[in-house]
Amino acid sequence: MTHTLSATAELDRTNFYIDGRWATPKGAESYQVNEAATEEPLGTAALGTVEDVDTAVRSARAALDDGPWSTTSAAERAATMRRFGDALAKRIDSTSRLVSRENGMPITMSTAFNGTAPVGLMHMYADIIENYPLEEIRQSLSGATIVSRKPVGVVGAITPWNYPQAIAVFKIAPALAAGCTVVLKPSPETALDAYVFAEAAEEAGLPAGVLNIVPAGRDASWSLVQHELVDKIAFTGSTAVGRLIGAECGRLVRPCTLELGGKSASIVLDDADLTTFVTGLAGASFMNNSQTCTTQSRILAPRSRYEEVVDAVRDFARGLTVGNPLDPAVTCGPMATRAQKERVLGYIETAKGTDARLVTGGGTPRGLDRGWFVEPTVFADVNNRDRLAQEEVFGPVIAVIPYDGDDDAVRIANDSQYGLAGSVWTSDEDRGIAVARRIRTGTIGVNYYDIDLGSPFGGMKDSGIGRELGPEAISHYLEYQSIYASAHQLPGAQ
Structure with missing residues (x-):
């Protein structure tokens, strides 16, 4: 459904962030975000088409296969992520206020979860990947094996409206640390704050195509799940939608991380x-x-x-x-x-x-x-x-x-x-x-409940598959490759 443009044009997001630049939508659909506490128009976000999502995925694929991201070392990725985190830190106050206006989160909490936590997580995963064993040599009966951990590939990250900044970084930070590229599909209800990531990525010098941002409705979002060039889906949302995504990823033999509902x-x-x-x-x-x-x-x-x-x-x-x-x-x-x-x-x-x-x-x-x-x-x-x-x-x-x-x-x-x-x-x-x-x-x-960002988070039963947060999250963005080699030919561990 196309909505009327809001009066607050300074918050309108009429373009997408694809391939390191601002891209004109291929369709005319948009979503008007209203302020939760007043019901007044807050801003309008363009919604992507199937074609927009395809362009974003192909950009992420090129950045992974042919761009500079595919050849970066863990140390280089960590340095970029720290700059990314520093750029987000400059925007803590404005981002926190924007999210509170979008979804009604009390400002003190928004500052913690939508301002401070994303910065800390970006730095945390930069630290983790610098010390993560991406390659090791194991002795075998026939000589030795190089066990290499490689990025899973292009990640489709689909995020909800309740903690939009924090939950997006739950996915973006470990994916980037692992060497993956990302297409972020934020919820239309909080699409306005998603572009803070684009501004910070530009300031940090994130290579083109490594992070792409396209808010979208149901059909275009589903095309991200099904896209032939996407290697993994990371989704947070309802169990009903998670079942559909999980079933489709199963059909495509594609890994997914699903953080779903609860009734704790x-x-x-x-x-x-x-x-x-x-x-x-x-x-x-x-x-x-x-x-x-x-x-x-x-x-x-x-x-x-x-x-x-x-x-x-x-x-x-x-x-x-x-x-x-x-x-x-x-x-x-x-x-x-x-x-x-x-x-x-x-x-x-x-x-x-x-x-x-x-x-x-x-x-x-x-x-x-x-x-x-x-x-x-x-x-x-x-x-x-x-x-x-x-x-x-x-x-x-x-x-x-x-x-x-x-x-x-x-x-x-x-x-x-x-x-x-x-x-x-x-x-x-x-x-x-x-x-x-x-x-x-x-x-x-x-005697208390407070999510520990340094430990794995996720659910059992209908609450999901896989884990986010902690060092364990990086493993969900890596694949193993075993190279069998003769012992005398082996290089030193990298």
């Missing part, structure tokens, strides 16, 4: 310190207005302390400051889009029709008639088979579920198609770790 559980054990638990709710259950795949929106409470936990969650939710995310005092901003607000309100109305008990919230905040705001909402007495407990809401709606004993808590936590995150709250850390080990989930915290 926060287990409050009977010996938990509720002050510690409440302190951790912001990061575990309400981060980014709960528009976070790791949101622990199922809180499991022991019957012996059930009402105490319900009251604590209720009071925390009521204490959140809802408003314009650019205000540093605001702790809960709006939903990213009108459609997302309606989706969240729909789940609330469905829950009202069950045996669950509405404890607080349940609608739109008073006095906030403009903007896509939803009250922080808590339901108690939720059955774990209810839709509210099984489906990802992606908004500030919490289900408190009672349990009887640790085994029952583990059973309920694992009774989900998802397995991305979670937490355990207890005064006995050893006990908490023992419970955490029994949960089928990719990440889980004991």
Whole structure:
């Protein structure tokens, strides 16, 4: 669908970044981004066609096969990435504010995730690749083998709107470190901030074609997944779309990394310190207005302390400051889009029709008639088979579920198609770790939940395939080649 141009032309992005320069779109489709807190036009982004995506992929292919990127050493790539990170650092304030306006993320959090984290990740992967064993020699029965790790090739990176800068760098940084080239397909809802990467790439002297940026709708995005010159897809988004991408990559015998949805559980054990638990709710259950795949929106409470936990969650939710995310005092901003607000309100109305008990919230905040705001909402007495407990809401709606004993808590936590995150709250850390080990989930915290950028992140079950972050992420952008050779002919390890 083509949208009307916005009045804020300075934020309009009418070209794409392809082959190291600004390219004119081959079509006329565009997307109007509205400010989440005001609903006012913020800027317009051109949307790519199948032909635009094809041009970007061929540019990335040429940069990989014939351009300077294919001959760079790990040290040279690391130096370029550090310049890239430094260029992003100059834009932290403006980028963070832009993302907050696009998707409603509170500005303090946006500064951390969309400003500071991308810079740190770019430098981190530069450091890692300089010390990464890209080649080694192993003795064999017939002589020796050179085991070489080579870039997987052209990467199609498809990213969501909730943490647009951070999640893009989750993919871009390890891919560049490995020697891959990238076509970034950002979400239209946050397409405006994606071009910060283009500006930083230009300033850093990234060779033409190494990073290409094309926002696109469904058909053009699907052409990126199917393109014959793409070697890997790295996707973050819904499980429904991830299933389609995974199936297509399977048909094409193409590797993919899929970071998908979640419906994580926060287990409050009977010996938990509720002050510690409440302190951790912001990061575990309400981060980014709960528009976070790791949101622990199922809180499991022991019957012996059930009402105490319900009251604590209720009071925390009521204490959140809802408003314009650019205000540093605001702790809960709006939903990213009108459609997302309606989706969240729909789940609330469905829950009202069950045996669950509405404890607080349940609608739109008073006095906030403009903007896509939803009250922080808590339901108690939720059955774990209810839709509210099984489906990802992606908004500030919490289900408190009672349990009887640790085994029952583990059973309920694992009774989900998802397995991305979670937490355990207890005064006995050893006990908490023992419970955490029994949960089928990719990440889980004991007495706090905070993603560690230096360790692998990803999900089990329907929450995805593969891992991002940590040194382990680079392995997903490399392929192995074994060269069998006679021992006396072997060069020294490089």
